[in-house]
Amino acid sequence: MTSLRVVYAGRPATAHTEGYRRLLAEAFGQPKVIGVDELTTADLSGADVLIVDPGPGRLGNVEEHLILDGLSLKTFAVPTVLVGTAGGQLGDRLRLKLARSAGCACLGEHVHLPSPLHPVFQGPFRVDLGTARPVRTPDQFLRYAPFMPVPAKISALRVITTPQQEPGLATSGHSFLEGPDTEFIAGGDTSKGHGYPAIGRHGRFVLWGFSARAEDLTPAGSALLRNVIAYTAGLAGEQVNVLRYAKPRTMLIENGLGLLKDPHTETGDGQLKTETLRDVWGATAPAGADGDLDRRRAFWRENRGYIAYNGDFAGGHYLVDEDTRAWGIANDDITMLHRCLDALTAGKDAERAARLWTRYTGRPIEDLAAERRWLAENEEALYFSDWAGYQWQSTREPRPRGYRHGPRRQDRVRADLRAVGTMPGRVRVTVDVLVEEGWYVYAPGSAEGIPVLLSVRGEGGHVLEDVRCPEGAEGLLGGRFQIEAEMATEDCALSVRLRVQTCNKVMCEPPRDLWLTATVTRRNSVEPLRQTTA
Incomplete structure (x- = not known):
C-alpha cells in the first residue's frame, strides 16, 4: 500500500462514494470523505491529494453542486483529480482546460495507450497492459487526418467492464499543449478527435474522465486510476499558467x-x-x-x-485581424513582436505597431526601451496562447493570465443596487452603473461583443420584468447610466447579477459578473448593500 493523505469530495452516504472510499482505503489508507458542497469551507491543508467526484446522474446539472460561491484556484491549492463529467464542470468554474464546456461528454470504456507510455501506466500499481488490444482507428478520428497525425491503429485498454449510464468526459484537445502547464496523458473512445484527452493534466489538476462506479472498473482500470491519483499527489506546487478565456482557432x-x-x-x-x-x-x-x-x-x-x-x-x-494580415505575419509568430518594436523605433506604421504589441502582449507602450528589455529577457521563455486570449505568455511570469494586465478588471465597472417597494408584492429595481473613463460596455441588442445582462436569483425563484437599459451610442455604453426593472416579490433576499464585458479601443476583457445583494421589505426599506465579484 502507498500511504497518501487523500480527501475525497463526493456524495457521502451514497453507494458510489462508498465504493470509492473502499478502493482508496485499500490503496492509500483511509481517506477523508466530505461532500462536494463542503469544498469552499473544508480544511485541505494537510492533504496530499483531493479527488472531486460528485458521481453520475448529474450531467448538465451545474447549478446544483458545482456553482458554489468562493470557488477559485486558491481553494484548490492541493493537487486535485477531477472525475468524470461533473468534475469537468468544476473545471469550467475554474476556467481550466479540463472542462465540460470545452470537451465532449462522450467517453466510452477504453483508454487509448499513448506512445511513449506516460508514467501513470508504469506504477506504483501494476497496470496489466497485456489486456490491451490493437483496434482500427475510428472513422471520426480519421476525419482529422488532414490537420494532425492520426495513426492507422490504436492500442485500446478496457478500463470499465460495462457501458455506463452516464458517459465520461474527454476534454478538448484543441491547443491543449500550447503552454508549459499541460500534459496529454491518454485519449479514449470518443465521438470527437484523436487528440481529446480522457486523462490529462493542467497545472496541479488532473482529469480522470471516466464516470464509472468503483466496482465497474476492470483490474487494469482500477490500477490505472490509483496510479493517476499517486501521480497527481506529486504535483504539489505546480502552477496553472493559462486560464481558458477564448476559443482557440483550431x-x-x-x-x-x-x-x-x-x-x-x-x-x-x-x-x-x-x-x-x-x-x-x-x-x-x-x-x-x-x-x-x-x-x-x-x-x-x-x-x-x-x-x-x-x-x-x-x-x-x-x-x-487586419493589422496582422497587412503585415503578413502570423500573430503567433514571434517575428511580429520584433517587427512591432522596429516599427515603433523607426516611427513607421507606429500606430499599427502599438496596437499589435498591446493586443498580443497585454503590455501598453509607455517606455520603448523597457519593452525591448522585456522581449530580450523573455524571448526564450515566450509561448503564444489562444486559450488565454490570443496573447504571448512568459514561463518566467507563471501567474494565471488571460487578458488581465494593468488595473484589475473589477475596477473598470462599479454598480450599486436600489430596490424600492412600490406596492404590496411589487419592487422596482434600479442599478446605477459607472464605467471607467476610456472603457465601455455593450448595450442590449448590440451586434458586437457581449451585451449587458441583468438577472436575479431570489428565494422564490423570481424573475425581472420590463428591464430597461439605454441603447447607447452605436450600441456602446460608457460613463454613468442606469438599468431599471420591475419584479413581483414579497419579503426576500435578492441577489442581482449584472454581467458586463468591458472594452476599449485596443482590447476587450472577458465578461464578469457583479453580484449586488439587498433585502426588500414591505416597509420599502433596503438593507445596506454589498457587492461581490464572481
Whole structure:
C-alpha cells in the first residue's frame, strides 16, 4: 500500500462514494470523505491529494453542486483529480482546460495507450497492459487526418467492464499543449478527435474522465486510476499558467469552417448554415469563410495566422485581424513582436505597431526601451496562447493570465443596487452603473461583443420584468447610466447579477459578473448593500 493523505469530495452516504472510499482505503489508507458542497469551507491543508467526484446522474446539472460561491484556484491549492463529467464542470468554474464546456461528454470504456507510455501506466500499481488490444482507428478520428497525425491503429485498454449510464468526459484537445502547464496523458473512445484527452493534466489538476462506479472498473482500470491519483499527489506546487478565456482557432476546423464536412454545420448543398456563420463570426463573416468546402479550406490556409477572438469563450466570436494580415505575419509568430518594436523605433506604421504589441502582449507602450528589455529577457521563455486570449505568455511570469494586465478588471465597472417597494408584492429595481473613463460596455441588442445582462436569483425563484437599459451610442455604453426593472416579490433576499464585458479601443476583457445583494421589505426599506465579484 502507498500511504497518501487523500480527501475525497463526493456524495457521502451514497453507494458510489462508498465504493470509492473502499478502493482508496485499500490503496492509500483511509481517506477523508466530505461532500462536494463542503469544498469552499473544508480544511485541505494537510492533504496530499483531493479527488472531486460528485458521481453520475448529474450531467448538465451545474447549478446544483458545482456553482458554489468562493470557488477559485486558491481553494484548490492541493493537487486535485477531477472525475468524470461533473468534475469537468468544476473545471469550467475554474476556467481550466479540463472542462465540460470545452470537451465532449462522450467517453466510452477504453483508454487509448499513448506512445511513449506516460508514467501513470508504469506504477506504483501494476497496470496489466497485456489486456490491451490493437483496434482500427475510428472513422471520426480519421476525419482529422488532414490537420494532425492520426495513426492507422490504436492500442485500446478496457478500463470499465460495462457501458455506463452516464458517459465520461474527454476534454478538448484543441491547443491543449500550447503552454508549459499541460500534459496529454491518454485519449479514449470518443465521438470527437484523436487528440481529446480522457486523462490529462493542467497545472496541479488532473482529469480522470471516466464516470464509472468503483466496482465497474476492470483490474487494469482500477490500477490505472490509483496510479493517476499517486501521480497527481506529486504535483504539489505546480502552477496553472493559462486560464481558458477564448476559443482557440483550431476549433474552426470542427465547426466554424466546417472543414471536416460536418452535417451539423452545413446545408444540403455544402454551404455553411447561416446560424453557424453568425455564431462563429458575429454579424459579418469574412470573405471566403462562407463559400463551399474548397473555398473554406483555402481561407483557413491563407488566414490561419491572422485569426483572433473577441469576447469570452461562451459568447464571443472569431475575427480576422487586419493589422496582422497587412503585415503578413502570423500573430503567433514571434517575428511580429520584433517587427512591432522596429516599427515603433523607426516611427513607421507606429500606430499599427502599438496596437499589435498591446493586443498580443497585454503590455501598453509607455517606455520603448523597457519593452525591448522585456522581449530580450523573455524571448526564450515566450509561448503564444489562444486559450488565454490570443496573447504571448512568459514561463518566467507563471501567474494565471488571460487578458488581465494593468488595473484589475473589477475596477473598470462599479454598480450599486436600489430596490424600492412600490406596492404590496411589487419592487422596482434600479442599478446605477459607472464605467471607467476610456472603457465601455455593450448595450442590449448590440451586434458586437457581449451585451449587458441583468438577472436575479431570489428565494422564490423570481424573475425581472420590463428591464430597461439605454441603447447607447452605436450600441456602446460608457460613463454613468442606469438599468431599471420591475419584479413581483414579497419579503426576500435578492441577489442581482449584472454581467458586463468591458472594452476599449485596443482590447476587450472577458465578461464578469457583479453580484449586488439587498433585502426588500414591505416597509420599502433596503438593507445596506454589498457587492461581490464572481
